[in-house]
Amino acid sequence: xxxxxxxxxxxxxxxxxxxxxxxxxxxxxxxxxxxxxxxxxxxxxxxxxxxxxxxxxxxxxxxxxxxxxxxxxxxxxxxxxxxxxxxxxxxxxxxxxxxxxxxxxxxxxxxxxxxxxxxxxxxxxxxxxxxxxxxxxxxxxxxxxxxxxxxxxxxxxxxxxxxxxxxxxxxxxxxxxxxxxxxxxxxxxxxxxxxxxxxxxxxxxxxxxxxxxxxxxxxxxxxxxxxxxxxxxxxxxxxxxxxxxxxxxx
Numbered sequence: 001x002x003x004x005x006x007x008x009x010x011x012x013x014x015x016x017x018x019x020x021x022x023x024x025x026x027x028x029x030x031x032x033x034x035x036x037x038x039x040x041x042x043x044x045x046x047x048x049x050x051x052x053x054x055x056x057x058x059x060x061x062x063x064x065x066x067x068x069x070x071x072x073x074x075x076x077x078x079x080x081x082x083x084x085x086x087x088x089x090x091x092x093x094x095x096x097x098x099x100x101x102x103x104x105x106x107x108x109x110x111x112x113x114x115x116x117x118x119x120x121x122x123x124x125x126x127x128x129x130x131x132x133x134x135x136x137x138x139x140x141x142x143x144x145x146x147x148x149x150x151x152x153x154x155x156x157x158x159x160x161x162x163x164x165x166x167x168x169x170x171x172x173x174x175x176x177x178x179x180x181x182x183x184x185x186x187x188x189x190x191x192x193x194x195x196x197x198x199x200x201x202x203x204x205x206x207x208x209x210x211x212x213x214x215x216x217x218x219x220x221x222x223x224x225x226x227x228x229x230x231x232x233x234x235x236x237x238x239x240x241x242x243x244x245x246x247x248x249x250x
Contacts, residue, residue, distance in 0.1 A: 202245075208239055211227050226239050
């Protein structure tokens with residue numbers, strides 16, 4: 001394989017410097033590609049000063065536009081654009097990144113944990129500006145916050161109206177008529193859990209001055225009577241009257 005003009009000029013320059021002789025090389029026109037490659041790599045040393053041979057036959061450094069020799073480096077913090085990273089450098093950078101990810105993960109809340117991994121829930125509520133109510137559950141028990149289902153009521157029923165409050169308190173109201181013969185048995189809108197509830201009545205008869213008396217009979221009914229309270233003739237006598245009543249208890 002014949003040398004190029006540039007290669008021949010390089011060999012002549014070496015001869016002029018007496019660094020190499022023709023007798024030490026095959027005929028210039030008979031150099032094989034393999035020999036030329038070995039000379040370029042500096043493996044076949046035919047010079048008194050090997051650096052001189054490399055000066056002419058070693059490829060130039062690589063660039064963004066030309067291929068060539070690349071310098072290797074184990075550095076992982078270099079900004080040099082003409083040095084290639086070794087596998088060791090890549091592995092070191094990978095290990096540092098993985099460790100950083102693990103450190104971040106250890107301090108980060110997990111989506112799948114649904115905030116169960118919060119270190120200090122009380123402090124979180126404080127930082128969010130939430131008050132004591134945010135810590136309470138919904139219900140009608142102690143330290144719970146009732147919702148609208150805890151307020152049960154009926155308006156204008158056949159026997160009256162009732163309202164159940166959180167905690168079990170029940171308030172019932174209605175109106176009924178009494179008679180002169182005996183106490184009237186009045187059914188409550190709903191039954192109390194116990195028969196020991198309280199009940200009072202107010203007579204609204206505009207004809208006679210009367211007083212109403214109420215007495216629980218069962219958890220769901222009570223006796224109602226009205227008595228004369230005006231003239232001497234009607235005093236203490238059972239009367240007919242319209243009565244508004246109210247019952248309350250647990």
